[in-house]
Amino acid sequence: MAEQRAGGRLAPPEWLTQGLRPQSAPVPWAAVVRAGIAMAAPLAVGFAVDEPVYGALVSMGALSGVIGDTADAYRMRLLNIAVPQLFGAIGVTLGTLVYGQGWLAVGVLTFVALVSGMISTIGAVASVSGLLLLLQAVVGAGLPMPDPWWTAPLLLTLGGLFVLVLTLIAWPLRGGVPERDAVAETYRAAAGLLEAAGRDSDTYDARRQAVTEALNTAYDLVLARRARDHGRRSPLVRLLAQLNVVVPLVESAPAAHLRRRALPPEIPAAVRELADAVASGGTGDASAFALRLPAPTSQSGRAVDHALRHAAAVVLSADPEAGTLDDRLGRPAALGARVRRATRNVLLSQSSWRYGLRLALCIGLAQALVSLIDVPRSYWVALTVVFVLKPDFGSVFSRAVQRASGTALGLVVAAAVLAELERGWWDVPVMLVLAALIPAFTAKGYAFQTAAITPVILLLSDILNHEGFGLVLPRLYDSLIGCAISLVAGYLLWPESWHTRVGARLADTVADAAGYVECAFGPPDAQGERQRQRLRRRLYRDLSVVRSEFQRALTEPPPVGARAAAWWPLVVATERIVDATTAARVRINHGAQAPAGAEVAEVARELRELAEGLRASDTLVEVRTALPRDDETVLAPLRQEVAAARAVASPVRPRG
Structure with a gap:
């Protein structure tokens, strides 16, 4: 049964509700204070100079800075906030130029979505840049912006830079x-x-x-x-x-x-x-x-x-x-080399094109739909697609469920604000509180972040368009339409959505573990020791990525989630193989007898056989299990872990 019984009542399945539970995380108080000031202060200035629209646009730009301020080190925060602002300015300029242009807007936004999806695969800064490029293009194409054309890009960029200034104030001291x-x-x-x-x-x-x-x-x-x-x-x-x-x-x-x-x-x-x-x-x-x-x-x-x-x-x-003083993971390549490698990967990578085409298809459908059907303030449909289908943000299915749930909760708050308060100075303290909730709720999960962002965007939209309470229900309908487009065109129509893809990633890690075994028991010289430590660190980093992929897959509906759950014990077994290898090397360094070369080769061969078996299927496959020999060599614990992993990959079948 898909449902589970809890307290005598039917409960929704685990894969459906897993993303809706709040994560345990401390409140980032500094970010909370920054967000409140960064988004409320521009509104106050706008009302003070009788230009509330300008203030709302600066606050909207500050929102993008608040969302992008996720790094710890100040240099990374500088990149995470400043670079995406440039892409956001380009996006809103393109959107403003095609505002009200019908099918031209559809074509331009579809192309922008393709570029956004492709560059998002480069890294963290590129991911936020791609998000703002598409996000601001959708906003520019869906909302009337003040003249001349450069006003909106300038004001939005000022908002992001205001967040950057608030973020970097403490840099000289910290x-x-x-x-x-x-x-x-x-x-x-x-x-x-x-x-x-x-x-x-x-x-x-x-x-x-x-x-x-x-x-x-x-x-x-x-x-x-x-x-x-x-x-x-x-x-x-x-x-x-x-x-x-x-x-x-x-x-x-x-x-x-x-x-x-x-x-x-x-x-x-x-x-x-x-x-x-x-x-x-x-x-x-x-x-x-x-x-x-x-x-x-x-x-x-x-x-x-x-x-x-x-x-x-x-x-x-x-x-x-x-x-x-050696850099155990290697010093990063020069900037020019990293740019060339990233460009080559974007243009030649199948996954880059696949992500870009998926996002472009959904944005194109969303814009075509609102061009054919009269949907007031239709930009919200495409905005929903942007946040749900952002390809490097996680499970499309899970994010669609969380987006719909978070939007519904956020609309309850927005309805109370828009129904009870007239636009004016009261918006400033309200924005101070609502904006401060964004970083606090972001730490709890995507659904909670959506619930915090929704009333903020609606309040800013109302300042720009003066629709009041009439914004609430249309935004709910638009969000549901955007989620539906993402689920159908961005999830169900793509065969890869129905494969876990974790088997191949895990197989690569198991093969790397075989190489680590061979390296770990080589000559104990300084160069070999450094190489062993680098291999071990990279293995654990790869295993961390594999764990994240599994956690993402567990939120998918059957059969993907069920397959990921079946693979999970093998992830743990692989981690223990790496641990056992390290433990054996440590024991040898402190007096234990080194293993024979033939024994090391046998363990490495069994791991490579396991890796090849894992690549053969999306489900656990039958792999010949070699039981550990009954001896007390230093590799005995490692052989036991390898045997346990192979046993997981080839479960015992009932006789008869």
């Missing part, structure tokens, strides 16, 4: 703090992982995911700055060294976990003290940590002890040793 906080968070996550080692496996797996996310974030922030910093004595160099030495500490955790004995509480406590030292940017005496650490009694204990002492020495040193 420059480098986001990067330092991110590195400190990796130490706190590592402390949680070491605390869970040897205890419940589910808790350990969850803590390992937290470590992966923390390391990904920290390396992204630090290496982004490192690409522009070539000094050998800057604070960033010290921060990179502190980040690099947490990796051996994280790698020692799997060995401790496989021993099935909890580590002494002094160890995670010391790591948390190191996190505080990193966050404060200070130095101290590494010997103080040695006095509080118990003597190790096993190979895994010695690995943890050695990694922790080394981390303490680097964290508390004002001049890190040269061996800790």
